[in-house]
Amino acid sequence: MLKSTGSLFRHNQLSTLGAINYIRNGGVAMTTTTTTTNNKRQLSTTQRMQVGKESNSFIQNLFLGKCNVSQVMPYPTALDEEQLEFVESLIDPFTKFMTEVNDPFKNDADAEIEPRTLEGLKEMGAFGLQVPVELDGLGLTNTQYARLVEIVGMNDLGVGIALGAHQSIGFKGILIQGTEEQKAKYLPKLATGEQFAAFCLTEPTSGSDAASIQTRAVKTDDGKAYILNGGKIWISNGGIAEIFTVFAKTKMTKEDGTEVDKVSAFIVERAFGGVTNGPPEQKMGIKCSNTAEVHFEDVRIPAENLIGLEGEGFKVAMNILNNGRFGMGAALSGTMKTMIMKATDHVTDRVQFGSKLHDFQGIKEKLARMSVLHYVTESMAYVLCASMDAGHKDYQLEAAVSKIFASEAAWTVADETLQILGGMGYMKDCGVERVVRDLRIFRIFEGTNDILRFFLTLTGVQFYGQNMGDVTKALKSPIANIPTLLSFGSGYVAKRASTKMGMSDNTDLNKLSHPTVADSAKLASKCIKSFGISVENMAMKYQKKFIGMQSHQTIMANAVIDIFGMVSVISRASDAQSKGHDSADNESAMANIWCQEAAKRVEDGLKTLEDPQFAQRVKWMGDISKDLVETQNIIPTHPLGF
Amino acid sequence: MSRVLVGVKRVIDYAVKIRVKPDKSGVVTNGVKHSMNPFDEIAIEEAIRLREKKVAKEVIAFSCGPTKSQETIRTALAMGADRGIHVIVPDDKVDKLTPLQVSKMIVKLVEKEKIDLVILGKQAIDGDNNQTAQMVAALLDWPQGTFASELKIEGETASVIREVDGGLETVELKLPAVISADLRLNEPRYATLPNIMKAKKKKMEKLKAADLGVELTSQLQVVSVSDPPKREAGIKVENVEELVAKLKEGGVI
Numbered sequence: 057m058l059k060s061t062g063s064l065f066r067h068n069q070l071s072t073l074g075a076i077n078y079i080r081n082g083g084v085a086m087t088t089t090t091t092t093t094n095n096k097r098q099l100s101t102t103q104r105m106q107v108g109k110e111s112n113s114f115i116q117n118l119f120l121g122k123c124n125v126s127q128v129m130p131y132p133t134a135l136d137e138e139q140l141e142f143v144e145s146l147i148d149p150f151t152k153f154m155t156e157v158n159d160p161f162k163n164d165a166d167a168e169i170e171p172r173t174l175e176g177l178k179e180m181g182a183f184g185l186q187v188p189v190e191l192d193g194l195g196l197t198n199t200q201y202a203r204l205v206e207i208v209g210m211n212d213l214g215v216g217i218a219l220g221a222h223q224s225i226g227f228k229g230i231l232i233q234g235t236e237e238q239k240a241k242y243l244p245k246l247a248t249g250e251q252f253a254a255f256c257l258t259e260p261t262s263g264s265d266a267a268s269i270q271t272r273a274v275k276t277d278d279g280k281a282y283i284l285n286g287g288k289i290w291i292s293n294g295g296i297a298e299i300f301t302v303f304a305k306t307k308m309t310k311e312d313g314t315e316v317d318k319v320s321a322f323i324v325e326r327a328f329g330g331v332t333n334g335p336p337e338q339k340m341g342i343k344c345s346n347t348a349e350v351h352f353e354d355v356r357i358p359a360e361n362l363i364g365l366e367g368e369g370f371k372v373a374m375n376i377l378n379n380g381r382f383g384m385g386a387a388l389s390g391t392m393k394t395m396i397m398k399a400t401d402h403v404t405d406r407v408q409f410g411s412k413l414h415d416f417q418g419i420k421e422k423l424a425r426m427s428v429l430h431y432v433t434e435s436m437a438y439v440l441c442a443s444m445d446a447g448h449k450d451y452q453l454e455a456a457v458s459k460i461f462a463s464e465a466a467w468t469v470a471d472e473t474l475q476i477l478g479g480m481g482y483m484k485d486c487g488v489e490r491v492v493r494d495l496r497i498f499r500i501f502e503g504t505n506d507i508l509r510f511f512l513t514l515t516g517v518q519f520y521g522q523n524m525g526d527v528t529k530a531l532k533s534p535i536a537n538i539p540t541l542l543s544f545g546s547g548y549v550a551k552r553a554s555t556k557m558g559m560s561d562n563t564d565l566n567k568l569s570h571p572t573v574a575d576s577a578k579l580a581s582k583c584i585k586s587f588g589i590s591v592e593n594m595a596m597k598y599q600k601k602f603i604g605m606q607s608h609q610t611i612m613a614n615a616v617i618d619i620f621g622m623v624s625v626i627s628r629a630s631d632a633q634s635k636g637h638d639s640a641d642n643e644s645a646m647a648n649i650w651c652q653e654a655a656k657r658v659e660d661g662l663k664t665l666e667d668p669q670f671a672q673r674v675k676w677m678g679d680i681s682k683d684l685v686e687t688q689n690i691i692p693t694h695p696l697g698f
Numbered sequence: 699m700s701r702v703l704v705g706v707k708r709v710i711d712y713a714v715k716i717r718v719k720p721d722k723s724g725v726v727t728n729g730v731k732h733s734m735n736p737f738d739e740i741a742i743e744e745a746i747r748l749r750e751k752k753v754a755k756e757v758i759a760f761s762c763g764p765t766k767s768q769e770t771i772r773t774a775l776a777m778g779a780d781r782g783i784h785v786i787v788p789d790d791k792v793d794k795l796t797p798l799q800v801s802k803m804i805v806k807l808v809e810k811e812k813i814d815l816v817i818l819g820k821q822a823i824d825g826d827n828n829q830t831a832q833m834v835a836a837l838l839d840w841p842q843g844t845f846a847s848e849l850k851i852e853g854e855t856a857s858v859i860r861e862v863d864g865g866l867e868t869v870e871l872k873l874p875a876v877i878s879a880d881l882r883l884n885e886p887r888y889a890t891l892p893n894i895m896k897a898k899k900k901k902m903e904k905l906k907a908a909d910l911g912v913e914l915t916s917q918l919q920v921v922s923v924s925d926p927p928k929r930e931a932g933i934k935v936e937n938v939e940e941l942v943a944k945l946k947e948g949g950v951i
Contacts, residue, residue: 142895142898145769145772145894146891146894148733148773149773149776149888149889149890149891149894150891152888153888156888157888176888179888179890180888180890180891181890181891181892181895182891185891189895194891194892194895
């Protein structure tokens with residue numbers, strides 16, 4: 057039961073719309089998909105992202121200062137032996153195809169997947185990996201899909217996006233929220249690649265601000281159809297798709313009779329007529345993946361092609377994107393593997409100054425850092441998949457972290473590989489510059505990393521608000537609120553006091569960590585406590601104002617990412633040790649390298665949050681930006697005066 | 699219509715860098731990538747094409763080896779073979795297996811399964827013996843078309859174009875016959891993921907060598923395995939006289 061308090065967010069009647077407006081009013085134009093269990097609105101069978109009061113999500117609990125590792129430790133696997141064996145049997149044939157038939161250089165040069173390769177991919181079954189077997193797909197679980205997508209990432213990200221735009225988001229809505237009729241009608245041809253799918257959300261004036269889309273679907277008088285008008289840009293597979301998942305505004309009447317525009321999701325067939333597309337966009341990378349504008353002119357959509365209920369389109373979109381995000385972590389960890397091996401191969405042979413490159417300590421550090429980044433990415437990715445496969449619904453924050461981390465780590469690793477290869481890395485033939493170009497977009501699409509950071513922090517703080525708001529208010533004026541404090545339990549206050557002194561307590565995290573990473577576990581425990589206190593401090597000090605404080609949110613998000621990384625690798629290394637892998641000791645070393653540096657970043661970041669000098673810098677930065685925009689000129693007067 | 703038996707062998711993958719065991723008893727196989735012998739892939743492909751042309755009615759994939767050989771048979775099933783037969787060989791006997799025992803097993807299977815056509819890879823890339831197809835033909839007293847780069851079957855006659863040192867030789871065989879596949883016979887198809895999934899349901903019979911009445915003892919014993927000698931640097935000579943002198947020195951002339 058939620059009481060009205062003076063804490064960060066008002067949570068009586070916190071409907072989705074309310075959350076949207078709250079965050080929009082604060083200047084951050086984005087939406088969350090939170091609904092409360094008290095929400096009396098008409099509920100559909102739509103799969104809702106759970107951000108209820110209870111959650112076992114590590115990250116959500118992080119915002120409460122709690123260390124809940126049940127979804128992370130021991131290192132989870134959601135595959136039984138048969139599923140493991142099956143996906144293992146797919147690895148060699150799929151790898152063979154991707155290395156022997158697919159030619160990434162040609163795909164990039166022609167800005168198109170070679171027809172022979174495309175046909176081969178269809179025969180391979182690559183277009184319907186997660187479609188149920190009865191509907192002509194392979195019925196893979198998320199973890200199995202991730203393992204295969206790693207192979208694509210290792211070889212050709214352009215093909216990866218062509219496949220991903222099709223199945224990871226293009227028709228995912230039908231797969232996870234479609235009616236049985238919709239699934240039976242559309243999935244078979246999509247699974248075999250006979251038809252391609254595309255996800256159509258972005259418009260010229262609506263990128264991150266997805267709720268502001270203007271494409272409109274007007275219901276016909278007899279209610280049997282919608283007439284769709286509008287235009288979408290930068291749609292992957294836009295030029296080749298037959299089936300589009302389109303998001304458009306529909307007018308709805310509220311209980312009180314007023315009309316409001318809400319987003320609805322539709323399955324649109326090119327065959328409906330009125331669907332046209334522009335020429336393929338000329339891109340920096342992932343060139344063989346078709347990207348085009350898609351226009352809808354008086355397209356008649358039968359009413360039964362709604363995905364979910366009218367007005368639920370936003371949730372549908374978020375569900376789809378959340379559901380598809382795990383694929384990126386896996387694909388990018390594959391890309392990193394290829395880059396690391398290219399770098400390793402080079403430093404093994406190349407001689408300068410009389411020694412092999414790998415004899416130099418500088419190169420050792422580079423190789424090690426790249427390996428650690430890959431290790432963290434891979435560890436996070438498979439924790440996420442296992443969570444999803446285990447049926448947990450509250451994985452959206454882990455998915456966001458995985459996407460942010462993987463895209464930035466892969467960029468760093470590819471860039472560093474290019475650096476290690478020197479001039480050769482810059483040459484097309486080497487194959488590394490293409491990967492660098494392909495990777496740039498991953499920090500932008502499917503939710504820019506910047507927006508995802510804000511989303512991470514605000515959603516987490518909102519979760520905190522739902523759970524702790526009462527206590528925060530009580531702590532502000534403890535004398536007047538002793539009854540509240542007492543009812544909450546003096547244990548909480550004592551806990552808070554003890555954590556302020558930096559003592560770590562004996563949580564599952566410590567118990568489940570192998571001795572070789574025990575120190576890292578202690579560091580992680582400390583970070584978790586520090587973070588929880590920061591959340592509380594931010595909430596108490598700034599309340600609603602916090603919504604606009606993006607520089608602060610970024611610091612907090614980075615701390616979340618670092619901490620989740622820490623726990624993921626501690627879990628993974630402990631697992632490797634308990635299984636006696638040959639690599640176990642190296643894995644523990646990687647985990648410890650990561651944790652020591654991450655812990656320092658976290659503690660420094662959290663201190664910065666409270667530092668008045670930081671606030672001063674934020675203010676100065678605001679002034680500089682304002683000046684730039686107002687004068688439309690570079691700010692400093694030139695050294696020469698002109 | 700023919701029933702075709704195809705032999706497939708699990709060997710170290712062709713792309714792997716081979717390392718000799720320190721005790722010189724063989725090569726390192728532990729933890730090393732293995733796959734189907736490339737010539738056997740070609741053999742399976744040919745058999746499946748025959749079935750697709752309706753010249754053959756069933757393709758049976760056979761392998762004798764350790765438990766992991768089943769993965770190789772599964773790949774053959776994924777390419778399109780109808781069922782598999784695995785003759786399990788205990789791990790300690792695997793290295794002692796020679797073409798003669800394998801041929802005897804094939805002979806027994808030919809009887810048991812009423813096979814009209816045996817297609818094998820011309821040689822395995824680990825043993826490089828190039829004997830099994832020939833031995834099978836001899837034991838069965840069947841005609842053989844080895845080093846096949848083209849195979850045409852019309853009725854009871856198989857026309858085989860063989861790659862020989864001098865060029866190409868065409869032989870006509872009366873079925874039943876034994877064929878060994880060479881490199882240019884065909885380009886094997888890729889096992890697709892849906893087919894791998896379907897292959898899980900295909901039948902795989904498991905037998906022991908004794909079930910076929912074959913003894914796993916051999917007259918041959920591998921004495922030692924060693925790396926080829928490391929290539930040494932050459933030297934430059936000034937003139938023909940010096941060349942002749944150096945050659946005499948080296949005991950070459």
